[in-house]
Amino acid sequence: MKTTVPASRHSAQRPRVATVIMKRELGAYFSGPIAYIVTGLFLILSGILFFSVFFLQDRAELRRFFDNLPILLSFFIPALTMRLFSEEKRSGTIETLMTLPVTELDVVWGKFAAAWISAVAMLVPTLSYVVTVALFGSPDPGPIVGGYLGALFLCAAFSAIGLFASSVTKNQIIAFFIAFGISIVVSTMDVFLIFLPGSIVDFLAYFSASAHFGSIARGIIDTRDLLYFVSVTLLFLVLTVEVEQRERR
Numbered sequence: 001m002k003t004t005v006p007a008s009r010h011s012a013q014r015p016r017v018a019t020v021i022m023k024r025e026l027g028a029y030f031s032g033p034i035a036y037i038v039t040g041l042f043l044i045l046s047g048i049l050f051f052s053v054f055f056l057q058d059r060a061e062l063r064r065f066f067d068n069l070p071i072l073l074s075f076f077i078p079a080l081t082m083r084l085f086s087e088e089k090r091s092g093t094i095e096t097l098m099t100l101p102v103t104e105l106d107v108v109w110g111k112f113a114a115a116w117i118s119a120v121a122m123l124v125p126t127l128s129y130v131v132t133v134a135l136f137g138s139p140d141p142g143p144i145v146g147g148y149l150g151a152l153f154l155c156a157a158f159s160a161i162g163l164f165a166s167s168v169t170k171n172q173i174i175a176f177f178i179a180f181g182i183s184i185v186v187s188t189m190d191v192f193l194i195f196l197p198g199s200i201v202d203f204l205a206y207f208s209a210s211a212h213f214g215s216i217a218r219g220i221i222d223t224r225d226l227l228y229f230v231s232v233t234l235l236f237l238v239l240t241v242e243v244e245q246r247e248r249r
Contacts, residue, residue, distance in 0.1 A: 156233045
């Protein structure tokens, strides 16, 4: 007689499955050199932005660092996420994974959590900039707290974009450029709005990640800005699940 697993029990096991996948991805990522190369390059570029203001302009602030953070993350987060699905599809291990008692949502959620944690880990060393500013100046804590809070949401949105890009191709380089292209467009959209008719500027401005991040980084916590990042994150996670479901059929 065939036994079935109750739906409630399967739902209870889902977070556990996603956690296993997350730990697997984090272990694979941090056991190789890519994590440290990407983080090292990120810290070099972000450090140049911070210390050029600190030493050359003699200002103890993080404004320039936060102003350029969306563009930096547009490049570095795709480098973190490009392998998540692409490498498994190229090697064929994704087929083995999908034969296990897991759902596409389990896999996507686990991989997304790993990508987000990896991106946040890349930001952690930049807290030393906060210590430096606090030692040599009297910064307003509001924008600093807001900047890092916004960075968490920005990492989530770009991680979801990168995960989606990795799901649509077996080639990691193509996955990188798809994710970079989408991320850089939403990060630099403000620059191009000045060339557009005023009637559509307000509408398109809502899709600018830099505008929403900049608002939070000024210490203004607006639910519209948070809703934007949550919406972008969920949109690309749903698209990724849909891609995997179509390939599994």
